[in-house]
Amino acid sequence: MNSYLNKVLAIVGKDVTSELRSREVISSMFVFALLVIVIFNFAFELRVENKEAVAPGVLWVAIIFAGMLGLNRSFINEKDRGCMEGLLLCPVDRSAIYMGKLAGNLIFMLAMEAIILPVFAAFFNLPMFTPRLLLIVLLGTVGFVAVGTLFSAVAVHTRAQEIMLPILLLPVTVPVLVAAVKATGDLLSSTPPTTEGPWLGVLVGFDVIFFTAAFLTFEYVFQE
């Protein structure tokens, strides 16, 4: 178990160190998410009566599409100089590779969200830093990244990688996205929150299903 964890941490450490040097992933995700928030803010000419209805959708569009940019880059580093083959030659369980890449992607997504949430709160003048809302953002992100990491590994083997990932990923993650948007909307509405409970349950359920399915199927991605 220690050896397994050591290998997972080695993969995470390698990805984080690479990103700290190149800043390719987080900077592109941040710029994209910021653009989405700014454009929607002006497009909807937000007033008190409509911002609570629009804000959850804007927030999750920014998170999901910015996340897609990050996931697209996730296995590019491995593809360069044949590093994916180098990784596959190592005596390491394929699930440890999945866990390492998942943790790395999650760190990048959460870092982007940590920067974007205050900006979103300022533009939309909404209370974003409540424990429940942060929990919803975390659960939505985990579900998206769990299955996104799997499809990112699938897409990197294809020629049209950057087109293939959204085509594979978006339909599958619809349940997580719907649950995340609904739970966020219920929590941000001016009436007392009463229904985020069931949506939160749906989010947790899909997180568990997506993570388990991706964890168990990841090794088959590398079989010819």
Next chain:
Amino acid sequence: MTERSPEETVDGAPPALEAARITKRFGHRLVLKGVDFSLAAGERVALFGPNGAGKTTLMRILATVSSPSSGSVLVDGIDPLDEPLEARRRIGVVSHHSYLYDDLTARENLRFYGRMYDVPDLDARIVETVARVGLSARLDDRVGTFSHGMQQRIAMARAVLHDPELLMLDEPEAGLDQDALDLLVELLREPASGRRRAALVVTHHLDLGLSLSDRVAILVDGRLVFQAPSCELDPASVRQFYSRHTASARSGRKREAAVR
């Protein structure tokens, strides 16, 4: 030139590699057509063959990265299908690709791979191995700033970092200067854990292949057409044999294309 069966082992140890009736199909194209190959413990074999003969495909299968369409492989007596991690632990690979991350330093790259192989006393082992390839002064520089030859040196250090019993090299001479080639030959001749290291070297460099191998094998059009001990061969006859088979493979491919 006499062919011989390469079944003999050193000190009664199981063969470092044993492949039986390996075939590999990509779509309709049969790239490997029933290859039987064995590499005794501590033996070094040079594998020659024209472009498109299936050398890299065979090596990827033997290195457990790719699976054969049919046939079986044993690494040091271990079936990679049953115990993939144990089989991979015994193999070190140097390929056309360096398998190194440009944004990491040489030390960080080797530390990453060392952790993946559970190398004990890793930091000392990294210093020792990088000194062997003559790049101690660049240990903390990013690999992306290295020349191709320097990257290949670090790739060699990566391949022997975990002291594997079996080294596989796929055209390792590409882009290397004479010093680096000498170093490569030295590394191949170094023992692993006190015993002679087995090696399979895929190369187009006949002189290099003959000088560092105990046995030569030639793969043409997915079949092993020739195997013989290197000491019984002279470079001229191998070159002649190799050229004849390369020419016949080329004309075969032309015929195939014309039929299509």
